[in-house]
Amino acid sequence: MLDLLGLSCEKKMFIRLFLQPMMILVAACLVLFLGEIFYERTSQSVIGQQIAYCFSLLSVPLMILGLISTSYSIYRWWKFINAEDTNSCHAYGGIVSEKHGKYGIYYKCLACSATHSFDR
Numbered sequence: 629m630l631d632l633l634g635l636s637c638e639k640k641m642f643i644r645l646f647l648q649p650m651m652i653l654v655a656a657c658l659v660l661f662l663g664e665i666f667y668e669r670t671s672q673s674v675i676g677q678q679i680a681y682c683f684s685l686l687s688v689p690l691m692i693l694g695l696i697s698t699s700y701s702i703y704r705w706w707k708f709i710n711a712e713d714t715n716s717c718h719a720y721g722g723i724v725s726e727k728h729g730k731y732g733i734y735y736k737c738l739a740c741s742a743t744h745s746f747d748r
């Protein structure tokens with residue numbers, strides 16, 4: 629889908645790298661927001677308060693997961709900038725993500741979408 633926007637390879641790689649952690653963080657904020665709405669709407673009942681409390685509890689692990697995921701993406705981007713990534717795309721030199729396919733593990737480039745298999 630990103631190919632339709634006519635973005636450069638580096639921008640596409642950046643978006644693909646940070647899309648998942650950003651979605652987790654947005655989901656965490658959404659759950660927290662839903663809990664807040666639920667809390668305001670059900671202020672009369674005890675069960676409603678408990679459900680609202682569960683919503684806010686659920687947002688904490690999501691937030692932590694999002695922050696860990698963001699940190700990992702920043703680390704991978706840093707490795708790419710400093711050219712320390714041992715596995716990179718042959719065509720563009722971009723960051724590759726590990727995938728499990730029918731014939732075992734393969735790597736997909738986040739920049740140009742080419743797939744590779746590295747023999748170790």
Ligand SMILES: [Zn+2]
Pocket residue numbers: 717718719720721722737738739740741742
């Ligand atoms: Zn590539």
